[in-house]
Amino acid sequence: QFQLVESGGGLVQPGGSLILSCAGSGFTLDEYAIGWFRQAPGKEPEGISCISGSDDNTYYADSVKGRFTISRDNAKKTVVLRMNSLKPEDTAVYHCAADPTDYYGPTIRRMCVMTGTDLTNAMDYWGKGTLVTVSS
Secondary structure, three states: OOEEEEEOOEEEOOOOOEEEEEEEEOOOHHHOEEEEEEEOOOOOOEEEEEEOOOOOOEEEOOOOOOOEEEEEEOOOOEEEEEEOOOOHHHOEEEEEEEEOOOOOHHHHHHHHOOOHHHHHHHOOEEEOOEEEEEOO
């Protein structure tokens, strides 16, 4: 069975750090653009960071730029999201998703800004998510 599995969420104080990991089961992530999307209660999913499968170009939403870093761990065959300087407004369920589209250069932005049915239709796989709570 093909699926994405996220791990690494938890409770952290404001200003703290967490590392989220996205792993593929039954398929390799190398062939996909991988994005991290978060959803807070009552809000639409927000694309916060994406990495291309074609050239490893990255995109960050303004809300996380300078604080979060996305990368591929080729040895572990995962995509990692390093989150620093966490804020209470970062509290959400964080999902990773796999998009088979070949994005090159800055076009990876298109993956992260998709919403609604465009977003759900474009992704081959979604993880169930991991909860990140930023609170003192």
